[in-house]
Amino acid sequence: MHDWDEAYGESEAMWSGNPNAALVTEAGRLSPGLALDVGSGEGADAIWLEQQGWEVVGLEPSSVAIGRAAAAAKRAGIEVEWVHGELGRAFLPHAEYDLVSACYLPLFTDSHEPSQLTGLVAPGGHLLVVHHADWDSHAHEGHPAHGRELLGPGKVADGLPDGFEIVLLEAREREVAHGAGAHHRDDIVLLARRVR
Numbered sequence: 001m002h003d004w005d006e007a008y009g010e011s012e013a014m015w016s017g018n019p020n021a022a023l024v025t026e027a028g029r030l031s032p033g034l035a036l037d038v039g040s041g042e043g044a045d046a047i048w049l050e051q052q053g054w055e056v057v058g059l060e061p062s063s064v065a066i067g068r069a070a071a072a073a074k075r076a077g078i079e080v081e082w083v084h085g086e087l088g089r090a091f092l093p094h095a096e097y098d099l100v101s102a103c104y105l106p107l108f109t110d111s112h113e114p115s116q117l118t119g120l121v122a123p124g125g126h127l128l129v130v131h132h133a134d135w136d137s138h139a140h141e142g143h144p145a146h147g148r149e150l151l152g153p154g155k156v157a158d159g160l161p162d163g164f165e166i167v168l169l170e171a172r173e174r175e176v177a178h179g180a181g182a183h184h185r186d187d188i189v190l191l192a193r194r195v196r
């Protein structure tokens with residue numbers, strides 16, 4: 001696996017510090033409940049969700065990132081539960097989360113399955129999966145993910161089990177002013193709802 005502690009350690013802040021636009025748009029339309037931010041990174045999405053009234057768990061394998069996220073939450077005067085671990089390995093309650101958000105996660109079809117996300121969503125809850133539309137050209141030769149198939153929004157949509165409906169699956173432009181991902185201009189966004 002990519003060494004995320006090493007990657008985070010290369011700069012004082014890797015991401016913009018702002019919540020992802022797709023999360024703000026989509027979660028902003030939902031009634032707050034219990035949310036899981038998978039791959040919560042430096043915490044901007046989890047902190048924004050808490051500020052909107054959600055109770056939030058941030059799952060993240062990098063302790064460097066969790067340290068930054070916890071410091072940012074403290075500065076914002078809010079509490080988020082940070083879980084140090086990886087999707088599919090960390091113990092998380094099944095079918096409990098009203099929102100499961102997975103933004104720009106390095107999940108691949110050879111190592112993960114859609115059920116590792118969908119199984120966490122409570123009946124009536126939503127799953128948001130966002131990734132870069134230009135992933136294939138991004139994971140060029142020499143990139144650690146080269147040759148692996150991304151378990152991105154489209155693949156998760158293809159693997160939704162019975163009981164889920166697609167609310168939207170679409171391409172969207174995004175604008176990120178700074179941070180390591182700022183050169184990516186287009187997203188693919190999946191919002192699915194667990195109807196039963």
Ligand SMILES: C[S@@+](CC[C@H](N)C(=O)[O-])C[C@H]1O[C@@H](n2cnc3c(N)ncnc32)[C@H](O)[C@@H]1O
Pocket residue numbers: 004015020038039040041042045059060061062065085086087102103104105106
């Ligand atoms: C590209 S960053 C995105 C961070 C954050 N979601 C955001 O949008 O700013 C991917 C994050 O996923 C985390 N990650 C990598 N593999 C993971 C896994 N299997 N389960 C959970 N998180 C993972 C990384 O440590 C990193 O913080």
